[in-house]
Every structure is written in structure tokens, then in C-alpha cells.
Amino acid sequence: MRPDFHFDGEAVIYFSLEAVHIVAEIAGARKKRRLSPEAKARLIDQGKAHRFLPQTHGVEIPETAQI
Numbered sequence: 001m002r003p004d005f006h007f008d009g010e011a012v013i014y015f016s017l018e019a020v021h022i023v024a025e026i027a028g029a030r031k032k033r034r035l036s037p038e039a040k041a042r043l044i045d046q047g048k049a050h051r052f053l054p055q056t057h058g059v060e061i062p063e064t065a066q067i
Contacts, residue, residue, distance in 0.1 A: 015023050035043070 013023070
């Protein structure tokens with residue numbers, strides 16, 4: 001492994017392919033969550049109640065609005 005430090009506070013680390021599991025563990029990488037189609041549909045249905053809606057209540061729009 002060889003670190004390469006930049007002046008902006010970031011670092012680039014070069015490592016061999018054999019060390020990818022060790023580097024992923026140190027960096028805290030996690031595997032991507034894979035959902036079944038049923039679980040995905042259930043999450044979509046549950047999230048519909050919490051979606052943002054357009055805020056039109058309490059706002060008066062004149063019928064002859066000029067743009």
C-alpha cells in the first residue's frame with residue numbers, strides 16, 4: 001500500500017488486488033442491500049404516506065396572474 005497525500009486534506013491509497021478485503025474492512029465498506037421484488041414493493045407502499053406533496057394550501061393564486 002502506498003498513500004498519496006494532497007494539499008486539500010484528501011489522500012489516495014494505492015493497494016494490490018489481494019488487499020481489497022482488508023482495505024474494505026478498514027474503510028468500513030458494506031455490501032449493497034439487495035431486496036426481493038416483494039420487499040421492494042412493500043417499502044414503496046409504506047413510503048407513499050410520507051412523500052412530500054405540493055404546498056398549495058393557504059396560497060391564493062389570482063386568476064389573472066401576470067408572469
